[in-house]
Amino acid sequence: MSEFLSDFVVGIDVSSEFSVVAMLEPNGSLIRKPFRIDHNPAGFNKLLAILKKEEERLKQKPIYFVESTGIFHLPLFFFLKSNDLKGFVLNPLCVHSTKNFNLRKVKNDAKDAEAIARLAKFQNVKYSLVPEPQILALRMLLREYYAISDMLTELKNRLCTDLYLLFPGYLDVFSDPCGKTSLKILRDYPTPQAILSESPDTLAKMMASTSRKGLIWGQKKAAKLVEMAQLCLSMPLEFSILSRKIQFHLDGIEMFQNNQVGLKEQLVGMISDVDFPKTVRESIALLESVPGIGFMTAATFLAEIGDFSRFHSPKALVAFFGIDPSVNQSGKFNGDRNKISKRGTRLGRRVLFTAALGSIRTTSKGDPMNPVLRDYYQKKCQNKKKKVALVAVMNKLLHYIFAVLRDQKPFEFRSPEDHQSWRNSNRSDLALVA
Incomplete structure (x- = not known):
């Protein structure tokens, strides 16, 4: 069940020059017909005045939702945020999946804005916040x-x-x-x-x-x-x-x-600046301790991930990078040739691919960059294609990244046997505490 079921919800369908706004009362009915606002000071202030008027009537602050549209939603989002209004961003894949509920084929901005509002109000949909301005x-x-x-x-x-x-x-x-x-x-x-x-x-x-x-x-x-x-x-x-x-x-x-x-040089200066978030700067330094990950790769990971607290498990991070396997099952049929989903951050997936290649290569002296991952890759290649084995390495690398960011500790090498014994000892310690 949605956490916004009893809230005053606003759905905004954003385009480059204007937006269409739909407002839902706490009971779910439309307050008025969806209306258009232009992307200029007059249009933004018009929306703010309408929202404040309805806030006084309903005795509730509005919560607005916009569909992620690259950069076009950012000016309006930050304008409303600066006026002490709470808002979230929805993934276009989630929004598009709700636009065919009616039998009639109707596609316009007003219907899209209403669909965004109803999706946020009635469905337990995943949403995200716009990152801090420095991260953006x-x-x-x-x-x-x-x-x-x-x-x-x-x-x-x-x-x-x-x-x-x-x-x-x-x-x-x-x-x-x-x-x-x-x-x-x-x-x-x-x-x-x-x-x-x-x-x-x-x-x-x-x-x-x-x-x-x-x-x-x-x-x-x-x-x-x-x-x-x-x-x-x-x-x-x-x-x-x-x-x-x-x-x-x-x-x-x-x-x-x-x-x-x-x-x-500008990126290095920006990250080194005292106004840049210290936690992100420290996380970049921690990720650089992982073999195969340099400064630009680490900075790209942190910029694409944004708020790491959203990810509660390595699987969530794997899905965000789009390397989780797709599922193809119907009735008695179970597909066994499933590709990766390729959803989420495309740039992050590209950089992750490069980092995986770097982690399994050898130095000029013939020493492996990451002996554990290189051995894992070579074993996978015995019965898998090289690209499939490399995707498995990418998956492992994301588990490393998750552990480093979660524990805020530099990367350290552990063989699979040492890692398993370390996990068993941690489980026994937790059992004693319980």
Whole structure:
């Protein structure tokens, strides 16, 4: 049963320029027809005046609910919050599941606002609060960081495609065409003809000074580069126009790389600031103690999770990241090829995947980053596909994250046997206390 069954409930269907509001009395009946408010000071104050008037009549403060719409619901949400009104955010998946109760097919903003209000009032639906402004700002900056990373990857892929036509074999010389040395070569010598017009000694010295790997390394690279450039002379001269396109890609790559560096510095400064929540800053440091999790990954986890107190078990955190198995059962049929649900935070799932890959890899010396998870992954691979085994590692990693955040203690290695004995000892201690 809903905890808001006897409350004055307001449902708000939010769009980019306006919202539609539906109000329900404590007995569940509509107070008035759903009405529209514009997203400007006049519209916000109009809503506030109506809510205050009904509050005086009903002798109850309104509780408002909005459907999560990215960023569009935030101005109205914070306006009402600043006026001492209590509100919650509903997941769109929950809201959409209640819009087909009637046999008639009716879809409009008024019906949607009423559906939000009735869902919150009569159903035991899960809701969430908007995070603190600092956490919300951190989340937005991090999502921008990863958006820039995606655009940078796209530009790098385009650069590789053009190099394949203009300069076949270049990727054999530089495995990373966007490395510092490679970018310098492409800037100064955008075509194979330009490379052949320069002396190998000059190329070698330039690459040695840029990479700081020594002159011998530079001479080997220069010789291989000249050899590849000679083979490229057989390509049609019309492809030389691609050199101009490559310069555009280089401009974009350097711009996005600089933006990434600047954004990361801003994130570090924001988290280090005295006004930033101390508990979140300490939690980020604790998560960095988990092998495979760095500063950006830890900050992303905390920004996406928001209020950790909402999660009472590791399973809840697993479901929030969308790696819980979907269920497909009907009658006597039980599906045995169920995929993960992929609900919840998409960015968190992406970063978790990267952290899982990092936790099962080995160092340059051959030592495993996390011997327990690497052994677990290898055992899973004996009878499961690699991606399935990696999802199992992601699940384990979330259990680590939950334990670290719950206990507020750094991560420590425990073998499965040691962990089981530790759990048994804790259970016996609890039994003695009881």
